[in-house]
Amino acid sequence: MERGEPLPPPRPRQPPSGRCAAKDRAAYEAKLEGLAATVGHLAPDLLGVQEVGAPEALADLVERLDGEWHTALSKHADRRGIRVGFLxxxxxxxxxxxTAFPEHLPRVQVEDDGTTIRRMGRxxxxxxWSPAAGQSVDVVVCHLKSKLLTFPGNRHSTDDExxxxxxxxxxxxxxxxxxxxxxxMADRLLQGDGAAHEVIVMGGPQRRVRGRHHADPVRAARLPDRHRGLQGHRPRGPETAVEPRSAHP
Known part of the structure; x- marks a missing residue:
């Protein structure tokens, strides 16, 4: 799923290079204010984020949020420089x-010329994560390959069916x-006992996927009780907040 746009680096006064909807500093600030307002309205305890460009952009977003927040970002961005993370x-x-595929999974062909890969793109x-004292939950956030097709020559359309x-x-x-x-990854975290180990998987191709314990394309969780987050509770919309749809074709 490649819907959305990376947050641009905050430092340059001129429009940042690459595909980005924020064309100048004013647009960048407005985007951050809109994201901060949405996060504030949802009031999540944990938020999985996609399409994060410069780490400084996430830090700028955190500065606009109320209260104390902790962040984590993947070190494995894709070729556009975007990655996943948590607030x-x-x-x-x-x-x-x-990024590496599991041991017994063969390399995957991705081009007509026979090019293969053995790693995820991001x-x-x-x-x-500890939602409360004495509790521990393992959480994974991902951004899988989108439905957007890229043809030879870095084209996204073709008349050749x-x-x-x-x-x-x-x-x-x-x-x-x-x-x-x-x-x-989920199996490793479950350790063969889904009753004893709580696991949440966030992100993916925007479709609900059920595993042994819990796998759901949840971006944010508000946790009302001891098992908060395991029901995947959240209002509709964080993916739109974190990844506005207007930048990437």
Missing amino acids: SRRPLTVTEDR GALAVR ELRARYAAYALYRRAAEAVTLRA
């Missing part, structure tokens, strides 16, 4: 920042391999 009211401990970030079909298959292979990688 949390409570401290986070990073336990894994993964890192999947796992953290250990046979080419389109092949590249749709390559994208599907890649998404499937990335989903298997997330399944492996």
Whole structure:
């Protein structure tokens, strides 16, 4: 899923390079204010974020939020420089920042010329999070390959339907391999006992995916009781707040 736009670096006065909706400092500030207002309205305890460009942009967002927030960002951005991460009211401990496909999964073809990959396009970030004293939850945030097809020459459209079909298959292979990688991460965290180990998986291709314990494309969780977050409770909308849809085709 590649809907949305990366937050631009805050430092330059001129429009940042690359695809970005904020064309100047004023647009950047307005974008941050809108994001901060949405996060404030949702009041999540934990927020999974996608499409984060410069780490400074996330820090600028945190400065506009009420109260104390903790952040964690993947070190594995894609070729556009965007990555996933977390905002949390409570401290986070990073336990894994993964791109590699599982050991027994073969390389995946992604181009007509035979190019193959063995890693996800963006890192999947796992953290250990304590929603309350004496409790521990493992949470993973990811951003899987989108449905957006990229054809030879970095084109996103074609009149060649046979080419389109092949590249749709390559994208599907890649998404499937990335989903298997997330399944492996969740299995490791569950340690074979979903009753004893609480796990949340956030993000993905914007579709609900159920695992042994809990896997859901939840971006934010407000936690009303001891098992808060395990029901995937949140109002509709954080993905729109974190990733406005206007920048990427």
